[in-house]
Amino acid sequence: MRYSGLRVIKEALTGHKGWGAAWRDPDPQPAYDYVIIGGGGHGLATAYYLAKIYGQKRIAVLEKGWIGGGNVGRNTTIIRSNYLLDGSEPFYEFSLKLWEGLEQDLNYNAMVSQRGILNLIHSDAQRDAFIRRGNAMILNGADADLLTTAQIKERYPFLNTDNARFPIKGGLAQHRGGTVRHDAVAWGYARAADKLGVDIIQNCEVTGFLIEDGVCKGVETSRGTIKAGKVASCVAGSSSRVMAKAGMRLPIESHVLQAFVSEGLKPVLPGVITFGAGHFYCSQSDKGGLVFGGDIDGYNSYAQRGNLPVVEDVCEGGMAIFPMLGRARLLRMWGGIMDMSMDGSPIIDRTHIERLYFNGGWCYGGFKATPASGYVYAHLLAKDEPHPTAIAYRFDRFNRGLMIDEKGMGNQPNLH
C-alpha cells in the first residue's frame, strides 16, 4: 500500500481498517544470498539499498529482539555532515543528501527536519579550528556558515553569551543539519525493504557462524541454521560479541552514552545547539521535549544505563550556557551502547574470513550515518569493492597508520 494524504482521508472515513501490517513476519528460509545481522537502522538500510539500488534478491535481516529496539531507537536524532577529514566528510555529506530525499524514496514520513545545527565558539583558537572545518565542509559540497555573536543572540536570545569561562564568540552553523524522527527511520526502511522482498526476521539471535576453510557459509541462529552467500554484521554496540563468535577481536570498545529529555514545552529552541566545550548539546523534539546529552560515561559497558556523575556533568553544562533549562523538569533518561572505535571513525569492510563482512565502530555518531552506511555497505556486499565515499573505512588502517581521528585523541576509545 502506498501512503498518501488521500489514503489518510480514505482510511479515516472507513474506520482505519485497511492499513494492515507495514511489513511481513516471515519464518526464516533455509538459505539466502545475503544475511544481514542486526535489524537496526543500518542493517535495514543495507537490506533496502541492496534490493533497491543493487538489484539483489534473497536477502534476510536477522534481529535478536525487535527491529529498531537498539541504538536507532535510543539516540538524540541529529543529522549533520560537519566533519573535517577527507576520509569522513564526503561520506557524511552523502548521508545528508540521502536524508534530504529519504521520505519520498521510502514513501514514509520520517519527519526529516532541516532546522539547522550550531556549534558554539568560545575562543580564537576554536574559531580558527571551526573556520578550517567549515572550509573542509564547503570543499566537499556541504554547507557551512560562520555566525557572529550578534547573529547568534538574535536567533537564540536565551543563550548565555557572557558565561565567564565560556563566553560565546560565534558559531559554525550547518543550516542543512537538523533532526529526524528516529524510530520512523527504522520503520520506513523496514517497510520499504519488505516491499522489495527482504525477509525481516525478528526474535532471531545469531549464535554462531558456519565457517569452512576460511569461508563463511551461513549462520547458526536461535531459529535454526541459515545458509548464506554472504554474511554481513551490522550490530553497533554488540559488534565485539557477535564477531567473537567468528573468532575475531575488533578495534572497538563498547561504552554507554546517556541521553535525556525534558517535559514537553512550547517551541523554544529552533534547531540543534552544541556546546562542545561544556560537553552538552540540545534540540527540541516536535513533541516539545528538550532532547539533550553530553559525553559518554567513559568505561566499558553493555548495561544500556549510565551513572550519576555524567548526569550531573551534562546538566551543569546545560545550565551554564542555557540557563532556562533549569525551569524544565527532566522527564526521562536512558543509555545506549556505543561501538567506540580506536580512532573515532567507523569500519565498513571485508574481514579476513571470506564472505563475512563487517560494519561497525560508529561511536556515538551512527544515527546521522544511517542512509549512507546502508548504501555503501550494500555497495560493498554487491560489488565486493568499497563505495567511493567509504574507501578509508578499512580494518587495516590501524596497522598501516592511516587513522581517521577527527579529534586527534589517539587509540583511546573513551576520548573520541
Add this chain to the structure above:
Amino acid sequence: MIINHPLLGPRDAAEFTYLGDAALIHRPDWAAPDALPQFTDYGYLRDNPAGLHRELWFHEGGDRSWLVVTRDTTTHEITSVELARDVARREGRST
C-alpha cells in the same frame, strides 16, 4: 559506581579516569621478531567482553595510584579491586 580502593576505602568512581582492559599491563617485547603485529594487537584490538572485565583505573583525583578493577560490564557491579602494581608483580610484569 563506588570503587573500593585497597588503601583508601570506598571512593566515588568520578575521582578516577579509565584507561581500559587490564591486559594493557602486558606490553609486548619491543625486541621480539614479531614485535610489529604484537604492538598492533596491543594498541588497537580489544576483547571487549559483555560480563566480567578486568580494567585499569587511575585515581587521578586521589592518591594517583593505578588499580585493576574487576567489573561486570552488563551490571556495573565491581567484584574485586587491587593495586595494579601488585597485579603486575604477581603476573611477572615487573619486580
